[in-house]
Every structure is written in C-alpha cells, then in structure tokens.
Amino acid sequence: MSINEWPLEDRPREKLLAQGALTLSDAELLAILIGSGTKGHSAVDVARDVLIKSGGLRSLLNRNAQDLPYLKGIGKATFARIQAALELSRRYLSEGMKRDKVLDSPIATRLFLQATLRDFENEVFGVLMLDSQHRVITFEVLFQGTVDQSVVYPREIIKKILKYNATAVIIVHNHPSGIPTPSESDVLLTKRLYHILCAIDVKLLDHLIVGDNTVFSLVEQGIWSPA
Numbered sequence: 001m002s003i004n005e006w007p008l009e010d011r012p013r014e015k016l017l018a019q020g021a022l023t024l025s026d027a028e029l030l031a032i033l034i035g036s037g038t039k040g041h042s043a044v045d046v047a048r049d050v051l052i053k054s055g056g057l058r059s060l061l062n063r064n065a066q067d068l069p070y071l072k073g074i075g076k077a078t079f080a081r082i083q084a085a086l087e088l089s090r091r092y093l094s095e096g097m098k099r100d101k102v103l104d105s106p107i108a109t110r111l112f113l114q115a116t117l118r119d120f121e122n123e124v125f126g127v128l129m130l131d132s133q134h135r136v137i138t139f140e141v142l143f144q145g146t147v148d149q150s151v152v153y154p155r156e157i158i159k160k161i162l163k164y165n166a167t168a169v170i171i172v173h174n175h176p177s178g179i180p181t182p183s184e185s186d187v188l189l190t191k192r193l194y195h196i197l198c199a200i201d202v203k204l205l206d207h208l209i210v211g212d213n214t215v216f217s218l219v220e221q222g223i224w225s226p227a
C-alpha cells in the first residue's frame with residue numbers, strides 16, 4: 001500500500017509536522033528523505049530494508065557513493081539528500097560548540113567531536129584551538145594513523161596555533177575500537193605536548209579521547225592535569 005493511502009496520522013511527513021521528529025522511527029525519518037517507494041513497497045518499507053541490510057542507521061550514514069549498487073531503493077539523489085542531512089547536523093553541532101566558551105558548554109563540544117571523529121576507521125589526531133576566553137576558533141584534524149609520539153609532529157601543531165593565533169588548545173583523538181581508555185602512549189604524548197606548548201605560552205587544557213558513545217577526558221579522570 002502506498003503511503004498516500006495511509007491514514008494521515010501514520011504518514012511520516014504528516015506525523016513529523018504534527019508530533020515532532022522525535023516521535024518518528026529511524027525508518028520513518030529515512031523514508032522522508034527517500035521520498036517515494038518502489039513497486040509494491042512504500043518508502044518506509046524501502047527504508048526498513050536498507051537499514052537492515054546496512055546494519056543500522058549509523059552504518060548506513062557511513063556508506064559512500066560506491067555502495068549505491070548494494071542499497072536497493074537508494075539512488076544518487078536520495079544518497080545526496082542523506083549526506084546533506086548528515087553534514088547539516090555536523091554543522092549545527094559545530095555552531096553550538098562555537099557559540100559559548102568551550103569549558104562552559106562541554107556537552108556541545110563533545111557531541112561535535114563524537115560526530116566528527118568516532119566513525120573514522122583509523123586513528124586521527126586533531127586540535128581544538130581556543131582564544132584567550134576559551135572560545136572555539138576552529139578544530140582541525142592534523143594527523144592520521146596510529147596516534148603515538150612518532151606520528152604527531154609538534155612543529156605542525158605549532159604552525160596551526162600561530163596561524164589561528166590560539167592561546168589555548170585541547171588535543172583530541174579517537175579510538176576506532178570504540179573504547180576510549182587512554183594508553184600509556186596517550187598519556188606520554190599529553191605530557192610531551194604540554195611542555196612543548198608551555199614554551200610558546202600556549203595552554204594545553206585537556207586531552208580528549210573519542211570512543212563509540214562517549215568522550216574520555218584525561219583531566220576529568222585524574223590521569224593528567226595541567227601544572
């Protein structure tokens with residue numbers, strides 16, 4: 001049965017407008033982006049099938065254009081809409097993070113970092129650059145690969161700090177395993193960068209590790225703290 005034949009209160013778009021997006025399932029939200037179904041299958045049916053075959057919403061959102069032949073019911077236009085919606089959500093989180101002092105809005109900061117880093121298949125290392133009031137200037141991913149002292153180059157970090165005239169930073173990296181517990185190498189790297197940055201009068205405020213559904217703070221957990 002076509003969605004147009006459903007009762008108004010059950011149609012995803014009308015349900016969203018009447019009750020809000022939070023009331024919709026993943027399949028219903030995806031169906032709105034899909035727009036129309038296939039012969040004998042509604043957009044919700046297509047959405048459910050795609051979610052099952054993709055292994056869930058997060059896995060679907062991590063797909064790339066090369067996966068389109070395997071996503072029955074998802075064409076180029078729909079895939080573009082999905083990716084656009086995903087990028088809009090990242091930018092929304094980024095604006096929320098930049099609006100206030102980062103230490104006054106830790107939830108917004110962590111949501112942004114989770115959305116940005118948690119789905120990388122390899123480890124990446126980035127720097128959150130702050131002004132003298134600890135407001136966010138920018139966030140940049142600087143290195144990729146296994147994050148340890150041998151692949152994180154302080155001179156590159158310093159170049160970026162000078163470029164943006166940052167006076168404080170928070171260093172961030174992800175654990176693709178999803179478990180954000182810091183390694184001994186993570187702690188040693190933090191201490192090394194702290195001393196290097198002190199020499200140019202830049203404060204290292206924290207080292208955050210992004211896991212699957214959480215962000216681990218070395219400072220909050222008492223593993224390391226600025227002197």
